[in-house]
Amino acid sequence: DIVTLQILEEYLKAFRGCLIIVSHDRYFMDKVVDHLLVFNGNGNIQDFPGNYSQYRAWKTEKDKADKAALEAKKAKTATAAAAPDRNASRSRKLTFKEKKELEQLDIDIEALSKEKADIEAALCGGTTSVDEITRLSKRLPELNAELDEKEMRWLELSEING
Numbered sequence: 400d401i402v403t404l405q406i407l408e409e410y411l412k413a414f415r416g417c418l419i420i421v422s423h424d425r426y427f428m429d430k431v432v433d434h435l436l437v438f439n440g441n442g443n444i445q446d447f448p449g450n451y452s453q454y455r456a457w458k459t460e461k462d463k464a465d466k467a468a469l470e471a472k473k474a475k476t477a478t479a480a481a482a483p484d485r486n487a488s489r490s491r492k493l494t495f496k497e498k499k500e501l502e503q504l505d506i507d508i509e510a511l512s513k514e515k516a517d518i519e520a521a522l523c524g525g526t527t528s529v530d531e532i533t534r535l536s537k538r539l540p541e542l543n544a545e546l547d548e549k550e551m552r553w554l555e556l557s558e559i560n561g
Contacts, residue, residue, distance in 0.1 A: 425451050493560050501560065504553045511546045518542065 404427065411418065411431045419436075422428055428451040435454055437445040447454050493501065518535045521527050527535070 491559065493556065497556055497559070501553065501556045504549055508546065508549050508553060511542060511549065515542050515546065
């Protein structure tokens with residue numbers, strides 16, 4: 400009965416207390432609800448400030464964003480799996496030159512890590528001059544980039560080496 404439903408809607412809008420309403424009528428829910436408890440299953444309850452139409456719009460956008468993120472991750476994984484160096488690395492051994500490079504990378508990474516630790520200690524020490532802090536602050540990002548590059552190459556060679 401539409402008249403009874405309208406009277407109920409007006410009464411609920413004017414009611415100053417808290418109510419829990421369960422209904423399949425979206426139009427009714429949009430008119431009287433300003434906060435949702437969404438039961439997602441497995442004991443997962445989501446608190447949503449807004450009415451049902453707002454929740455559906457938010458959920459649609461969230462699903463699109465999640466789907467786009469998943470597709471991007473799949474594309475990235477597929478690209479990484481298709482990289483010729485990685486697939487080829489599983490079917491071959493290190494060359495003499497690569498073995499020497501791997502040994503040198505171990506030495507370089509250790510030296511760069513020590514330099515990085517020294518710079519960080521100097522920056523945190525509190526006794527370093529302003530000019531020295533400036534110089535060390537400029538060196539630190541360069542050092543991090545060089546260390547990352549060498550670590551990546553070390554990982555590549557380590558994968559080939561098994």
